[in-house]
Amino acid sequence: MQVFSEIGVESLAHFCNAFLIQNPVKDFGKTPSRYKLIKEVGDGTFGSVWRAINKLSGEVVAIKKMKKKYYSWEECVNLREVKSLRRMNHPNIVKLKEVIRENDILYFVFEYMEFNLYQLMKHREKLFSEVEIRNWCFQVFQGLAYMHQRGYFHRDLKPENLLVTKDIIKIADFGLAREISSHPPYTEYVSTRWYRAPEVLLQSYLYTLKVDMWAMGAIMAELFTLHPLFPGTSEADEIYKICGVIGTPTKDSWPDGLNLARTINYQFPPQFAGVHLSVLIPSATEDAINLITSLCSWDPCKRPTAAEALQHPFFQSCFYVPPSLRPGAAVCRTPPSVGVRGTLEQQSARRYSGVLPNAKLTGNLSALKSNASLGTGVQRKLEMVKQHQSTRIEMVVVLRT
Ligand SMILES: Nc1ncnc2c1ncn2[C@@H]1O[C@H](COP(=O)(O)OP(=O)(O)OP(=O)(O)O)[C@@H](O)[C@H]1O
Numbered sequence: 001m002q003v004f005s006e007i008g009v010e011s012l013a014h015f016c017n018a019f020l021i022q023n024p025v026k027d028f029g030k031t032p033s034r035y036k037l038i039k040e041v042g043d044g045t046f047g048s049v050w051r052a053i054n055k056l057s058g059e060v061v062a063i064k065k066m067k068k069k070y071y072s073w074e075e076c077v078n079l080r081e082v083k084s085l086r087r088m089n090h091p092n093i094v095k096l097k098e099v100i101r102e103n104d105i106l107y108f109v110f111e112y113m114e115f116n117l118y119q120l121m122k123h124r125e126k127l128f129s130e131v132e133i134r135n136w137c138f139q140v141f142q143g144l145a146y147m148h149q150r151g152y153f154h155r156d157l158k159p160e161n162l163l164v165t166k167d168i169i170k171i172a173d174f175g176l177a178r179e180i181s182s183h184p185p186y187t188e189y190v191s192t193r194w195y196r197a198p199e200v201l202l203q204s205y206l207y208t209l210k211v212d213m214w215a216m217g218a219i220m221a222e223l224f225t226l227h228p229l230f231p232g233t234s235e236a237d238e239i240y241k242i243c244g245v246i247g248t249p250t251k252d253s254w255p256d257g258l259n260l261a262r263t264i265n266y267q268f269p270p271q272f273a274g275v276h277l278s279v280l281i282p283s284a285t286e287d288a289i290n291l292i293t294s295l296c297s298w299d300p301c302k303r304p305t306a307a308e309a310l311q312h313p314f315f316q317s318c319f320y321v322p323p324s325l326r327p328g329a330a331v332c333r334t335p336p337s338v339g340v341r342g343t344l345e346q347q348s349a350r351r352y353s354g355v356l357p358n359a360k361l362t363g364n365l366s367a368l369k370s371n372a373s374l375g376t377g378v379q380r381k382l383e384m385v386k387q388h389q390s391t392r393i394e395m396v397v398v399l400r401t
Pocket residue numbers: 041042043044045046047048049062064094110111112113114115116160161163172173174175346
């Protein structure tokens with residue numbers, strides 16, 4: 001079995017040529033031949049996700065079928081999702097098992113996860129226990145610490161991208177992942193609005209991995225209340241909502257933010273004092289409130305890193321078990337139960353609309369708020385290499401497992 005975690009595109013090209021010589025091209029029809037598609041479980045911006053079964057091994061997997069056609073495999077290996085995920089091997093990061101291109105259609109084969117966090121929250125009336133929330137967050141921060149340490153940040157963390165099976169939670173959807181060493185400016189659309197960091201909302205092109213920490217603060221709060229913390233209806237309303245919760249930034253709390261706002265001729269709403277998060281999240285303990293408050297700091301420098309978050313008193317009762325020693329159970333001393341049985345299939349309903357890609361935040365807030373009605377759909381850009389002529393081949397990238 002050949003491993004492609006560290007090699008470049010050229011080496012991959014050589015492998016694929018060799019692979020094709022040894023494995024004659026077959027017409028597999030509309031689904032990858034080794035798999036039987038069972039049911040659609042998700043419909044994202046870039047692809048639809050199916051629960052499927054490996055016909056030979058009986059293994060249940062998730063197959064993401066990309067909407068765009070891929071006419072050469074050079075294009076495929078250059079996709080961020082492939083480039084970043086094939087380097088990740090962590091129990092809290094969803095595993096990419098294979099990449100298959102058949103008939104110009106690109107499929108990602110992932111390990112299958114039962115639910116996403118949004119599905120677990122949306123019809124729920126009873127609040128999650130703090131133990132459950134702590135267990136999930138501890139795992140996500142471990143996945144993030146690993147990813148950040150390996151040089152990637154996710155940029156689109158949201159409940160839909162955190163996948164749960166029993167007590168285990170994993171980070172998914174690396175379509176927007178970025179190498180930390182890649183060079184700013186980062187100009188393309190980044191992250192779903194409700195979880196989008198203020199520096200990104202203010203169009204900083206120099207944002208860092210701290211955008212993931214902001215998103216985690218918002219997600220943690222939502223896990224406690226079952227309601228989004230900053231449900232902005234437009235980018236301007238998003239900033240307004242953030243000010244309403246954590247108060248208008250000052251030259252002490254976020255000097256760089258005031259400069260950013262000046263650069264784009266944006267005025268923060270004056271003198272919002274904000275509210276103590278314990279008022280908005282009454283079920284959370286002081287430790288939880290303290291962690292969420294620091295994650296949702298205006299100034300990215302004041303947000304903890306994932307490794308620092310793991311050291312927070314909120315996680316005092318958790319401990320790290322090396323993956324090789326794990327019995328396959330949760331990482332907290334008191335393993336919680338997810339509390340939901342059966343399969344909740346993904347509803348295709350989108351919770352967010354009204355994103356204005358590259359919209360300029362100009363003028364005063366009331367003018368900005370009127371932008372809300374101008375929203376169209378979510379648009380993201382992927383780096384694509386030049387398209388090459390169509391060839392009917394199958395390409396399999398075998399990943400480190
Ligand atoms: N490995 C998996 N196991 C089970 N379900 C999954 C898996 N991966 C994705 N899904 C489901 O499919 C949905 C969409 O997947 P994903 O986020 O990867 O697609 P996308 O096109 O990148 O979406 P987005 O619009 O969020 O960017 C997820 O929210 C999840 O419910």
